[in-house]
Amino acid sequence: MNCEALHSRLLGSERPDRLTADVSAHLKTCAACRKWQRRLVHLERNVALLPVAPAPRGKAEFVRQFIAAELEPLSPECEVFSESTNGVTTIQVWKFEKLASALRSSLRVPRATLNAFPAPARRRIAAVLAASLLLLAFGLWINSPTSLFAPKPPDPLLASVVERDLRLAAAKSPSERVETLADLADDLQGSTRTLIDAGQPDDLKALADLYEQVVRDGIVLQAKSLPPEEQARLLEGIADRLVAAGDEAENRAKVLPESSAAPLNIIIRAARDGDRNLRKLLREGRS
Amino acid sequence: MNRFVFALPLILCASLAAADSPRRLSIAEQAASLQQNLGLIRSVVGNSLSLAREEDRLKRADACSKTAADLCREIQHAADAGDSARAAELALHLRKLLTQGVSSILKDAHKDIPPGVSDEQRLREIQERTVNELRSLEEHLPASSTSDDLDLTIHRVREGRVEVEKAVVWPKNETEK
Numbered sequence: 001m002n003c004e005a006l007h008s009r010l011l012g013s014e015r016p017d018r019l020t021a022d023v024s025a026h027l028k029t030c031a032a033c034r035k036w037q038r039r040l041v042h043l044e045r046n047v048a049l050l051p052v053a054p055a056p057r058g059k060a061e062f063v064r065q066f067i068a069a070e071l072e073p074l075s076p077e078c079e080v081f082s083e084s085t086n087g088v089t090t091i092q093v094w095k096f097e098k099l100a101s102a103l104r105s106s107l108r109v110p111r112a113t114l115n116a117f118p119a120p121a122r123r124r125i126a127a128v129l130a131a132s133l134l135l136l137a138f139g140l141w142i143n144s145p146t147s148l149f150a151p152k153p154p155d156p157l158l159a160s161v162v163e164r165d166l167r168l169a170a171a172k173s174p175s176e177r178v179e180t181l182a183d184l185a186d187d188l189q190g191s192t193r194t195l196i197d198a199g200q201p202d203d204l205k206a207l208a209d210l211y212e213q214v215v216r217d218g219i220v221l222q223a224k225s226l227p228p229e230e231q232a233r234l235l236e237g238i239a240d241r242l243v244a245a246g247d248e249a250e251n252r253a254k255v256l257p258e259s260s261a262a263p264l265n266i267i268i269r270a271a272r273d274g275d276r277n278l279r280k281l282l283r284e285g286r287s
Numbered sequence: 288m289n290r291f292v293f294a295l296p297l298i299l300c301a302s303l304a305a306a307d308s309p310r311r312l313s314i315a316e317q318a319a320s321l322q323q324n325l326g327l328i329r330s331v332v333g334n335s336l337s338l339a340r341e342e343d344r345l346k347r348a349d350a351c352s353k354t355a356a357d358l359c360r361e362i363q364h365a366a367d368a369g370d371s372a373r374a375a376e377l378a379l380h381l382r383k384l385l386t387q388g389v390s391s392i393l394k395d396a397h398k399d400i401p402p403g404v405s406d407e408q409r410l411r412e413i414q415e416r417t418v419n420e421l422r423s424l425e426e427h428l429p430a431s432s433t434s435d436d437l438d439l440t441i442h443r444v445r446e447g448r449v450e451v452e453k454a455v456v457w458p459k460n461e462t463e464k
Contacts, residue, residue, distance in 0.1 A: 155320035162380045168338040169388040177339045198318040
């Protein structure tokens with residue numbers, strides 16, 4: 001063993017005063033290393049005597065409460081080993097034993113592997129691992145859709161309106177058309193209500209006008225071409241949806257100034273007219 | 288140091304969770320999008336009402352083709368303004384409209400129209416007008432090497448145009464007329 005290897009070995013050891021045979025053999029022949037080892041042992045002993053800052057008040061209070069806490073009665077099947085500490089407090093030792101054994105079993109193998117490396121090398125490995133994890137986390141965040149650098153997602157209203165349009169292009173029956181128009185109307189009134197606080201008044205009015213157009217020139221007009229049995233199957237549900245849309249718009253409009261509520265008033269009017277017309281068709285179909 | 292090291296797996300888990308949840312437009316962003324897209328939304332809703340109302344396949348194809356032309360104009364504006372992300376988004380809608388709307392209606396219409404009648408000529412005009420519109424857009428879009436989104440836009444427009452061209456293939460002598 002040379003001097004450098006001996007220094008590494010002693011630095012990595014938890015007890016530099018306990019010498020192995022090869023270390024002892026080297027120390028017998030090397031005066032410089034003997035002196036170095038004595039200084040290290042001296043240092044280790046004095047480190048333990050350094051004053052420790054008092055615990056924060058919260059932590060000290062927690063420890064005091066923990067020790068002073070009353071014990072819960074134990075179930076008979078629990079094996080209890082109790083021991084007295086400072087003559088006053090009793091601690092449920094079995095709980096600590098169980099925890100300690102679990103910790104020991106989980107740490108035993110890594111600890112053995114880790115001890116094969118000297119302490120400075122362990123610190124370097126830990127630092128490299130920490131840096132790699134941070135880098136990985138940062139990379140994931142940068143590439144995630146929630147990141148500030150992520151591209152802006154598509155406009156949900158436009159995407160949904162295009163989807164409805166394509167469904168109408170492929171629709172084979174009048175009932176399919178009426179159902180799709182009802183979905184389109186829901187998209188338009190939903191967006192108007194969502195954006196009522198943030199959108200431009202003219203844009204919101206235009207959206208509400210489109211809703212009115214879809215209900216009046218789309219749903220109601222197409223509903224007339226449905227056979228009576230299809231009217232009975234579909235129109236009740238669509239009329240209920242119109243009522244719900246009208247009610248929701250009305251509730252929202254109540255808490256807004258009159259000028260801001262104008263688009264919602266268009267929706268309320270269109271929904272109620274649509275509902276009335278659909279129910280009239282239903283009555284006519286039944287009679 | 289130990290606390291820091293123990294916090295790292297938590298940071299990693301949080302990053303994984305964040306990476307898994309898609310970003311949505313905020314209300315303010317949606318309001319801005321509405322302002323930008325209102326013209327298109329009007330056009331698409333108008334087309335939807337026509338599609339709901341019309342039984343005539345040629346009129347349905349014509350309505351879809353006009354909406355496609357509106358989308359082409361918006362894509363050109365977005366590309367000219369350097370907003371290639373918006374151009375790519377709109378090109379996606381255009382491709383869907385061309386493949387699932389214009390192209391499929393043209394195919395169905397062609398099956399129903401007997402050869403030589405005036406409707407066949409109208410069908411051909413709608414197809415040619417749409418293809419010309421798309422070719423013009425492809426030619427006027429900026430050079431593709433400038434951005435990935437622009438590449439995507441050109442690719443989507445081209446795919447849509449090819450679908451419309453394939454919808455009805457006219458005999459060669461008729462095409463040359």
